[in-house]
Amino acid sequence: xxxxxxxxxxxxxxxxxxxxxxxxxxxxxxxxxxxxxxxxxxxxxxxxxxxxxxxxxxxxxxxxxxxxxxxxxxxxxxxxxxxxxxxxxxxxxxxxxxxxxxxxxxxxxxxxxxxxxxxxxxxxxxxxxxxxxxxxxxxxxxxxxxxxxxxxxxxxxxxxxxxxxxxxxxxxxxxxxxxxxxxxxxxxxxxxxxxxxxxxx
Numbered sequence: 001x002x003x004x005x006x007x008x009x010x011x012x013x014x015x016x017x018x019x020x021x022x023x024x025x026x027x028x029x030x031x032x033x034x035x036x037x038x039x040x041x042x043x044x045x046x047x048x049x050x051x052x053x054x055x056x057x058x059x060x061x062x063x064x065x066x067x068x069x070x071x072x073x074x075x076x077x078x079x080x081x082x083x084x085x086x087x088x089x090x091x092x093x094x095x096x097x098x099x100x101x102x103x104x105x106x107x108x109x110x111x112x113x114x115x116x117x118x119x120x121x122x123x124x125x126x127x128x129x130x131x132x133x134x135x136x137x138x139x140x141x142x143x144x145x146x147x148x149x150x151x152x153x154x155x156x157x158x159x160x161x162x163x164x165x166x167x168x169x170x171x172x173x174x175x176x177x178x179x180x181x182x183x184x185x186x187x188x189x190x191x192x193x194x195x196x197x198x199x200x201x
Contacts, residue, residue: 002047006092009043011069012061039070041165046090054095056110061102063167063174064093099174100139100167107139107167114180115139115165115172116157120191130193133157134184135173143177154190156182170194 001008045060056062067082068091074080084091099113109115116135121128137144137153149155161175171194 002050003092005049005051006094007045007049007056007098008047008086008090009045009062009064009068009093009098010088010090011040012042012044013040039066039068041066041167043068043093049095056098056101062098063100063107063165065097065099066163066165068093068097109139109141112141112143112176112178113174114141114144114177115167115174116155116180117170117172118162118193119154120193122191131190133159133161133181136190136192137180138170138172141177144180147183149180149183154184155180156184 041063043062043064045056045058045062047058048054048056068084069089070082071079072082082091084093086092096111098110100107100109100115102108107115115138117138118130118135121131133156135155135157137149137151137155140149140151144150157173157175158179158181161173161179163174165172165174
């Protein structure tokens with residue numbers, strides 16, 4: 001069973017991550033199918049495309065687009081699957097909807113994607129809890145390496161690129177190399193942002 005041009009993937013766990021555990025208590029954080037923030041992004045590859053070669057293979061653990069496993073309400077108010085739905089819990093995913101793969105015990109970005117960690121805003125005159133368009137590179141790629149931008153570097157990025165992913169208990173922004181605008185040579189005393197709920201399992 002293979003698609004011609006797309007991967008076939010299924011979620012690792014449920015399609016939505018609606019509960020977190022704090023101590024010995026379970027807390028429901030989402031009760032709506034409409035909120036994309038709680039859609040599971042971790043998937044297993046069931047089959048690879050036939051039309052082209054890829055370094056990804058069946059069984060690989062990957063990070064995918066937030067809409068693959070999402071459900072919607074149609075115009076009649078009926079709950080329906082996304083257009084990527086295949087059958088059971090399996091969905092199709094194009095190559096540009098697969099962002100990272102698990103390599104042994106670490107994540108490896110694919111193609112032009114990278115992940116940036118938000119940082120806490122320490123400016124008392126600004127009410128925002130996070131620095132706007134500033135973060136620390138968590139997972140870079142070969143294009144950024146060529147520009148001497150490495151994991152741990154403080155960078156500035158384009159507006160409206162704060163696409164949140166929860167990966168291994170960390171809130172990260174998914175973006176592409178050309179979204180990174182500047183590398184700050186003098187990294188200050190930045191504090192990485194990670195809310196308490198993020199590392200609850």
